[in-house]
Amino acid sequence: MAALPRSLPRVCIALGFPTAGELGQAVDREYREGNTFFEFRLDRLTNPSAGLEVIREFRKGALDAQIVATCRHRHAHGGFNGTIAQQFALLQAAAKAGAQLIDLEIESLEHTRAVPDIFHDTAALIVSYHNFRNTPALDPILRRLRRFPAEAYKVATTACKPSDNMRLIDFIRDHQDLPLVALAMSEIGMASRVLGPSLGSLYTYAAPGEYGGTAPGQPTIKALRSLYRPEKLTRQSRVYGVIASPVSHSKSPLIHNRGFQARRFDAVYLPFLVAPPQLPDWMKFAARLPVAGFSVTIPHKQRILRYLDCVEPLARRIGAVNTVWRKAGKWRGTNTDTDGVLKPLAKHLRPAHCSVLIAGYGGAARAAAFALSDAGAQVTITGRNPRLAQALARAVKGKAATLAESQKNHYDVLVHATPVGMFPNANACLFEDEIPAKVVLDMIYNPPETLLLKRARQQGCEVISGSEMLLEQAASQFEIWTGESAPRAVMQNAFQTHALQHHA
Numbered sequence: 449m450a451a452l453p454r455s456l457p458r459v460c461i462a463l464g465f466p467t468a469g470e471l472g473q474a475v476d477r478e479y480r481e482g483n484t485f486f487e488f489r490l491d492r493l494t495n496p497s498a499g500l501e502v503i504r505e506f507r508k509g510a511l512d513a514q515i516v517a518t519c520r521h522r523h524a525h526g527g528f529n530g531t532i533a534q535q536f537a538l539l540q541a542a543a544k545a546g547a548q549l550i551d552l553e554i555e556s557l558e559h560t561r562a563v564p565d566i567f568h569d570t571a572a573l574i575v576s577y578h579n580f581r582n583t584p585a586l587d588p589i590l591r592r593l594r595r596f597p598a599e600a601y602k603v604a605t606t607a608c609k610p611s612d613n614m615r616l617i618d619f620i621r622d623h624q625d626l627p628l629v630a631l632a633m634s635e636i637g638m639a640s641r642v643l644g645p646s647l648g649s650l651y652t653y654a655a656p657g658e659y660g661g662t663a664p665g666q667p668t669i670k671a672l673r674s675l676y677r678p679e680k681l682t683r684q685s686r687v688y689g690v691i692a693s694p695v696s697h698s699k700s701p702l703i704h705n706r707g708f709q710a711r712r713f714d715a716v717y718l719p720f721l722v723a724p725p726q727l728p729d730w731m732k733f734a735a736r737l738p739v740a741g742f743s744v745t746i747p748h749k750q751r752i753l754r755y756l757d758c759v760e761p762l763a764r765r766i767g768a769v770n771t772v773w774r775k776a777g778k779w780r781g782t783n784t785d786t787d788g789v790l791k792p793l794a795k796h797l798r799p800a801h802c803s804v805l806i807a808g809y810g811g812a813a814r815a816a817a818f819a820l821s822d823a824g825a826q827v828t829i830t831g832r833n834p835r836l837a838q839a840l841a842r843a844v845k846g847k848a849a850t851l852a853e854s855q856k857n858h859y860d861v862l863v864h865a866t867p868v869g870m871f872p873n874a875n876a877c878l879f880e881d882e883i884p885a886k887v888v889l890d891m892i893y894n895p896p897e898t899l900l901l902k903r904a905r906q907q908g909c910e911v912i913s914g915s916e917m918l919l920e921q922a923a924s925q926f927e928i929w930t931g932e933s934a935p936r937a938v939m940q941n942a943f944q945t946h947a948l949q950h951h952a
Contacts, residue, residue: 459673460485462653463488472502475506485651487515515546517551551576574629575596575601584605603619603629606632606634610722611733657669677705688717688740688743689701691722697871707926707938720742731755741773753767756780766811766815771924785816786818787921793887799824804828805884806862813840817843828854828857829846830854837849856884860886888900891914
């Protein structure tokens with residue numbers, strides 16, 4: 449068998465398209481963008497053999513490119529419907545056309561009980577295992593794979609909980625002497641995809657452009673290269689992130705990774721999908737990885753307190769934490785949402801003696817209520833659940849009002865801290881008629897201008913978008929984690945550029 453190429457790039461772009469024309473256009477476009485490592489999923493083509501000419505033509509003008517040819521059979525969750533002999537013949541033809549690596553699933557090899565002679569001289573062979581259900585015991589899988597001589601082995605499982613990432617990472621660390629590609633699929637498996645190459649995995653996978661990819665949880669090459677930069681990470685790189693459910697909408701990875709890059713801080717900030725029942729599993733995973741610090745958002749801001757060793761007094765009073773870091777082996781928590789509220793408001797008025805209406809009673813609303821009450825504001829809490837509004841009002845020695853009552857009064861400030869109006873339900877608004885305040889701060893940042901802010905602006909109110917709060921609380925987090933001043937302009941520009949691109 450041919451030797452494994454000496455220096456494979458850390459990111460392989462997986463190309464799976466129905467026509468040869470689309471496949472050719474995609475690989476040409478990505479190559480022009482500076483990418484040189486591609487997987488051709490021949491089984492995704494309506495006519496798999498049509499991919500051979502694409503490989504030949506592409507290789508003529510891209511001598512520095514590396515190609516993995518894959519033709520996954522239907523019995524291994526692929527799209528190829530021919531016989532296994534036809535599958536082998538097609539992959540051999542792909543190698544002759546210019547593919548330097550062949551990815552062949554274990555199921556097809558076990559059917560033949562040996563590596564066919566046709567693969568011995570044409571290309572480096574990767575024997576692969578895929579599990580689209582869960583992450584089983586990994587060492588028995590490796591023993592199964594190694595029954596067949598190959599230049600490398602690939603294990604792709606499905607992460608069902610955060611600690612499944614740790615199992616893949618331990619697996620990579622335990623087999624440093626073996627050419628291995630290992631990752632966890634699904635959105636939960638993002639950490640294994642980004643961190644794997646810096647810990648010993650040969651490479652990771654990305655989707656081309658804005659295309660959805662060939663496997664669950666596969667990030668786009670743009671996101672991987674510009675935000676997470678697996679090529680730049682080392683075993684010493686610090687890991688930060690945000691825990692949430694859902695988490696894909698979060699702009700925190702964008703803001704913090706740009707901040708780290710601006711300060712040349714050797715770190716990466718990842719989105720961690722953590723369902724409410726999985727919080728204990730996440731904390732075990734975070735300690736073992738180890739994670740240096742993380743942001744906390746819906747639905748974990750209040751439940752996270754029970755897992756922390758030290759909580760700052762204001763955050764303890766609020767009963768919610770949005771920022772966690774590790775110091776001297778202990779988990780510490782604070783709440784920077786208070787900065788996110790007070791600093792943007794300070795540009796418009798002094799909170800002391802102001803009347804403030806807060807809509808909501810969750811973690812963010814509690815942070816706003818305590819921060820403003822401590823600053824001397826007269827706080828009124830409203831929302832759809834009068835009982836919860838009254839409980840928070842009592843905690844801050846304020847008042848409670850129903851939504852109907854609140855709209856009959858007028859306040860200096862309205863702080864909106866509910867999910868009403870958040871993407872994808874952007875046409876919703878908690879206040880149907882006149883907005884009962886001069887200054888309106890909406891904590892929602894997606895969409896950039898909510899229906900509430902549009903109505904407030906039309907009524908002549910001063911408005912503060914959720915992005916201002918997001919950036920201020922993120923800047924405070926950055927400074928806690930790094931000990932350096934936050935590059936606010938860079939972080940703000942990253943957010944605004946992204947918002948313009950996605951809402952043009």
